[in-house]
Amino acid sequence: MIENFDFGRVVIIGDIILDCYINGSVGRISPEAPVPVLLRAHHTAVPGGAANVATNAATLGCEVTLLGLVGCDDSAEILRATLSTTPGIDLTGLVVDSSWTTITKTRVLSGRHQIVRIDEECVVSLPETTQARLIEAARNAISKADVVVCSDYAKGVLSDDVLGAVISFARERGIPVIVDPKRKDFLAYRGASLITPNRSEMTLATGLPMDSDEKVERAARMVAEQFEGDVLVTRSEDGMSLIRREGDVTHVRARKSELCDVSGAGDTVVATIASMLSAGQDLETAVVIATSAASIAVSKLGTATVSRSELSAALLAEIKEDGGTLSIQQAQTVVDSWRHHGARVVFTNGCFDLLHPGHISLISAAARQGDKLIVAINSDASVKRLKGASRPLQDEGARGTVISALRDVDLVVIFDEDTPLEIIQTLKPDVVVKGADYQEYEVVGGDFVKSYGGAVVLVDIVSGRSTTSIVKKMQQTKSAVEMAL
Incomplete structure (x- = not known):
C-alpha cells in the first residue's frame, strides 16, 4: 500500500489563503437586529487555497515547495506559523508584496453550521516586478521538481504571464503540470498535462450540463481539445471522471461517507494526484486513490488534510468491502x-x-x-x-x-x-x-x-x-x- 511509496518533490504555485474559523454556540437572537448571537468558544486558523494543497501533499509524504504571494500583515505571519507545523514545506519561494493583502476567509460557525463567511482581500493586477519575482522563483523551484501544481483561485497570482512561464518551464523538463482551474476559459491552461474542474466549473466553461457520464465525457472532450491535455471532472457524490485526450475514459465512483464540509476537498484531490504521480504511479491509479482521499476530506469539518495512514486504511477498507479483516x-x-x-x-x-x-x-x-x-x-x-x-x-x-x-x-x-x-x-x-x-x-x-x-x-x-x-x-x-x- 501507499506506506511503501517513495514520494518525490512537488512544486505548488497559486493563490495562498488563510482559512480562519470562529466557533461557538447560538442560544438567542440579538435584541438589536434579527441576527443570532454567537457565544465564541475558540478561533482557529489553517492554510487554505494553494497552501492547503501544500499541506495535503506534505502530509502524504512529499517534499513541497510552495510559491505564491503574501502581504506584510498579521495574516501572513499566522499563515507562516500554521505552515511551519507541517514538515516538508519549503517557504523560501513565497513573494512578499507590501501592496498585497494576504487573502483571508473567516467562517463563523455554531456547531457544524456556518452562519456567515467574512473575506479579506484586495485583488489587483500584479505589478510587472512582482510577476517577475514569481516567475524567477518558479524557474528555480521547477528545476528540482517531479510534479507541478497550479492552484488557481482567480485571485490574481496566476496571471497569464506567470501561468504561461510555469507551464513552459515544466514542459521543457518533461514534468507534468496539474491545474485546478477557476477561469471561465480553459485556453489559458494550454500546455498543462491535466486540469481538474468540478461540475460547476465545467458547465461555466462549456455551457453543457453535467448530469450523466455521457454528458460529462462530451464536455470534457470539448475542453481537452481546447487546452490539449487530459481532464478530470470532480463530481461530488458521483465520484470523478478521467477523460484522456487520446480517448480512454475512467469513471471512479465515490466512497460512501458522512458529508460534513466540502471546503478544501478539491485541494485534497489535486494534492493526492500530484503526490501519487511523484511516487511513479500512473494517472488512473492516482485518481482512484484521490477519490478515497476526497471522501475522507469531506467527512471533516473545515479545511483539512488527509494523512497517509488514514488514506491507507480507507483503501484497505475498500479492498475488503466484500468481507475480510484488518490488522x-x-x-x-x-x-x-x-x-x-x-x-x-x-x-x-x-x-x-x-x-x-x-x-x-x-x-x-x-x-x-x-x-x-x-x-x-x-x-x-x-x-x-x-x-x-x-x-x-x-x-x-x-x-x-x-x-x-x-x-x-x-x-x-x-x-x-x-x-x-x-x-x-x-x-x-x-x-x-x-x-x-x-x-x-x-x-x-x-x-x-x-x-x-x-x-x-x-x-x-x-x-x-x-x-x-x-x-x-x-x-x-x-x-x-x-x-x-
Whole structure:
C-alpha cells in the first residue's frame, strides 16, 4: 500500500489563503437586529487555497515547495506559523508584496453550521516586478521538481504571464503540470498535462450540463481539445471522471461517507494526484486513490488534510468491502479516525465459529450501544486452545468474512491471544459488550475501559443457542443415523 511509496518533490504555485474559523454556540437572537448571537468558544486558523494543497501533499509524504504571494500583515505571519507545523514545506519561494493583502476567509460557525463567511482581500493586477519575482522563483523551484501544481483561485497570482512561464518551464523538463482551474476559459491552461474542474466549473466553461457520464465525457472532450491535455471532472457524490485526450475514459465512483464540509476537498484531490504521480504511479491509479482521499476530506469539518495512514486504511477498507479483516495496526488508524469525528466506538468479541441467532442477537444489541461496532474474533490457534483440537469448524478467514458481511458490523479484527485484553488496550473502545450470562467483573478489559470513562454493557442473549450445542446435536444426529443403518 501507499506506506511503501517513495514520494518525490512537488512544486505548488497559486493563490495562498488563510482559512480562519470562529466557533461557538447560538442560544438567542440579538435584541438589536434579527441576527443570532454567537457565544465564541475558540478561533482557529489553517492554510487554505494553494497552501492547503501544500499541506495535503506534505502530509502524504512529499517534499513541497510552495510559491505564491503574501502581504506584510498579521495574516501572513499566522499563515507562516500554521505552515511551519507541517514538515516538508519549503517557504523560501513565497513573494512578499507590501501592496498585497494576504487573502483571508473567516467562517463563523455554531456547531457544524456556518452562519456567515467574512473575506479579506484586495485583488489587483500584479505589478510587472512582482510577476517577475514569481516567475524567477518558479524557474528555480521547477528545476528540482517531479510534479507541478497550479492552484488557481482567480485571485490574481496566476496571471497569464506567470501561468504561461510555469507551464513552459515544466514542459521543457518533461514534468507534468496539474491545474485546478477557476477561469471561465480553459485556453489559458494550454500546455498543462491535466486540469481538474468540478461540475460547476465545467458547465461555466462549456455551457453543457453535467448530469450523466455521457454528458460529462462530451464536455470534457470539448475542453481537452481546447487546452490539449487530459481532464478530470470532480463530481461530488458521483465520484470523478478521467477523460484522456487520446480517448480512454475512467469513471471512479465515490466512497460512501458522512458529508460534513466540502471546503478544501478539491485541494485534497489535486494534492493526492500530484503526490501519487511523484511516487511513479500512473494517472488512473492516482485518481482512484484521490477519490478515497476526497471522501475522507469531506467527512471533516473545515479545511483539512488527509494523512497517509488514514488514506491507507480507507483503501484497505475498500479492498475488503466484500468481507475480510484488518490488522490491529490498520484497525487502530480507522478507529482513531472515527473517534476524531466524534463516533462512539463499541467492541465485542467471540469465536463465532458457526453463526447462529445468539450471535446475531449479541451483535445487533452491541451495535445499538454506539455509532461504530468492532467485532474481534479469536484466531484458529486461540480457538483450538479454548475449545479443543476439533475446533474451529471454520477457519478464521471464513469466520471474518461472514461477520464482516453483517450490516451492523463496521470492522473485524482477529486476535491470537486467549483473551481480547491486548486489543482492547490498543483500540480503547468507548463500550465493551458481552452477553448477560457474564457478570460485569468477569468481562475481560472491563476495568480498563471504565478507567478512562468507558462502559461495560451486558445484553440479553438467546438462550439455548451456542456453537457447542449445535455441534453436539449434529454429532447425536449422526450417531442416530449410523445406528439406524
